[in-house]
Amino acid sequence: xxxxxxxxxxxxxxxxxxxxxxxxxxxxxxxxxxxxxxxxxxxxxxxxxxxxxxxxxxxxxxxxxxxxxxxxxxxxxxxxxxxxxxxxxxxxxxxxxxxxxxxxxxxxxxxxxxxxxxxxxxxxxxxxxxxxxxxxxxxxxxxxxxxxxxxxxxxxxxxxxxxxxxxxxxxxxxxxxxxxxxxxxxxxxxxxxxxxxxxxxxxxxxxxxxxxxxxxxxxxxxxxxxxxxxxxxxxxxxxxxxxxxxxxxxxxxxxxxxxxxxxxxxxxxxxxxxxxxxxxxxxxxxxxxxxxxxxxxxxxxxxxxxxxxxxxxxxxxxxxxxxxxxxxxxxxxxxxxxxxxxxxxxxxxxxxxxxxxxxxxxxxxxxxxxxxxxxxxxxxxxxxxxxxxxxxxxxxxxxxxxxxxxxxxxxxxxxxxxxxxxxxxxxxxxxxxxxxxxxxxxxxxxxxxxxxxxxxxxxx
Numbered sequence: 001x002x003x004x005x006x007x008x009x010x011x012x013x014x015x016x017x018x019x020x021x022x023x024x025x026x027x028x029x030x031x032x033x034x035x036x037x038x039x040x041x042x043x044x045x046x047x048x049x050x051x052x053x054x055x056x057x058x059x060x061x062x063x064x065x066x067x068x069x070x071x072x073x074x075x076x077x078x079x080x081x082x083x084x085x086x087x088x089x090x091x092x093x094x095x096x097x098x099x100x101x102x103x104x105x106x107x108x109x110x111x112x113x114x115x116x117x118x119x120x121x122x123x124x125x126x127x128x129x130x131x132x133x134x135x136x137x138x139x140x141x142x143x144x145x146x147x148x149x150x151x152x153x154x155x156x157x158x159x160x161x162x163x164x165x166x167x168x169x170x171x172x173x174x175x176x177x178x179x180x181x182x183x184x185x186x187x188x189x190x191x192x193x194x195x196x197x198x199x200x201x202x203x204x205x206x207x208x209x210x211x212x213x214x215x216x217x218x219x220x221x222x223x224x225x226x227x228x229x230x231x232x233x234x235x236x237x238x239x240x241x242x243x244x245x246x247x248x249x250x251x252x253x254x255x256x257x258x259x260x261x262x263x264x265x266x267x268x269x270x271x272x273x274x275x276x277x278x279x280x281x282x283x284x285x286x287x288x289x290x291x292x293x294x295x296x297x298x299x300x301x302x303x304x305x306x307x308x309x310x311x312x313x314x315x316x317x318x319x320x321x322x323x324x325x326x327x328x329x330x331x332x333x334x335x336x337x338x339x340x341x342x343x344x345x346x347x348x349x350x351x352x353x354x355x356x357x358x359x360x361x362x363x364x365x366x367x368x369x370x371x372x373x374x375x376x377x378x379x380x381x382x383x384x385x386x387x388x389x390x391x392x393x394x395x396x397x398x399x400x401x402x403x404x405x406x407x408x409x410x411x412x413x414x415x416x417x418x419x420x421x422x423x424x425x426x427x428x429x430x431x432x433x434x435x436x437x438x439x440x441x442x443x444x445x446x447x448x449x450x451x452x453x454x455x456x457x458x459x460x
Contacts, residue, residue, distance in 0.1 A: 004162040013136035018053035028054040029063035034071025040174035043165035065099040070106035074358040092122035108193035133160040171440030178224035186364035213248040222254040244273035284324040288343035289336035320426035322351040328377030331370030392452040434459035
């Protein structure tokens with residue numbers, strides 16, 4: 001079910017909190033771990049807090065309510081978040097009225113929630129990622145009654161519309177088009193903490209994009225755990241085409257894709273609307289070994305993956321491809337690893353995000369035999385990164401001397417000179433000097449120097 005938050009009890013809690021804190025100048029601070037979907041969720045959390053009457057704090061120290069939006073994809077992310085949360089104990093001691101909330105994927109894990117409830121007594125509440133519309137109710141309980149609330153297992157799979165986000169950028173915007181995942185990759189906890197796939201109505205997505213473009217946004221990123229499995233009254237290629245048909249000077253990106261849903265129809269849409277859809281595709285490989293892919297439950301073979309990559313290269317001129325690779329999956333042999341390196345050599349990815357396998361309790365992979373020694377996994381990762389560094393540099397060299405249309409993101413002073421940073425349509429970071437650059441505007445930059453991961457240039 002899709003519902004509007006303004007038509008639910010949440011609106012009453014929003015009004016009640018606003019009345020309770022009116023004129024107090026109370027402030028909020030939101031800390032975000034993890035993926036782009038978490039970033040988009042944090043924008044909605046900030047929007048709800050603003051609607052309740054809270055002001056944005058410049059630092060966590062001056063905040064009266066702190067929300068930690070957590071990630072559960074790797075154990076390291078959890079440990080880092082718990083360490084950060086533990087640091088607020090002293091701040092709570094100084095300010096007994098401080099509200100600390102833990103939201104996001106970690107909050108949907110029963111074992112973590114139990115730990116927060118029993119060992120982190122200064123935490124006021126937890127909130128699962130699919131229940132953001134419950135935030136006003138939890139804040140009201142914390143402010144009015146000082147009640148601790150630990151909600152879990154109440155996710156109905158509904159989609160709440162009508163939450164107005166507070167975005168950090170005026171020229172780039174995340175637009176969530178779907179939530180959850182049905183893939184159940186054996187190493188991944190996402191389906192357990194974010195639930196099954198649910199897609200927004202296309203009309204709501206397109207209306208949001210249209211409004212963002214009218215407000216001056218120049219880059220839209222359509223988001224989903226598996227974005228190209230979007231299904232509503234239209235499929236994802238149709239949604240992408242409809243967004244590209246909107247008038248205005250902007251570009252569209254999307255992530256993250258699964259190879260099994262990367263259709264020729266999607267590739268054709270990217271080709272047709274190459275002036276609006278960025279020539280960039282993030283296509284997670286995870287492993288180049290069919291045996292490991294089966295253990296991962298990835299539902300494609302290396303040959304199918306190679307054909308998809310080839311189709312993208314042939315159909316979209318100048319496209320950049322990036323990928324994810326997991327090194328040291330249980331049972332991965334040296335031959336399996338060499339097959340992964342072989343795919344890297346064949347596809348020539350522009351960028352690879354490589355990670356050592358991280359065991360997540362509750363996933364099928366955690367129960368597999370054949371765990372590898374840390375030293376073996378680290379050595380393989382080092383070899384992979386060394387090879388990919390050379391490939392990334394090779395992929396960047398043809399850009400030398402070309403003129404790229406860059407969306408300017410930021411500015412800083414280096415050695416007394418103004419240096420700007422932006423990204424190419426192919427998502428490569430560029431540092432450049434210019435007299436006429438303006439944050440949030442496009443500018444033509446000639447590429448004069450390149451490294452494996454960054455480009456350098458100046459205004460044409």
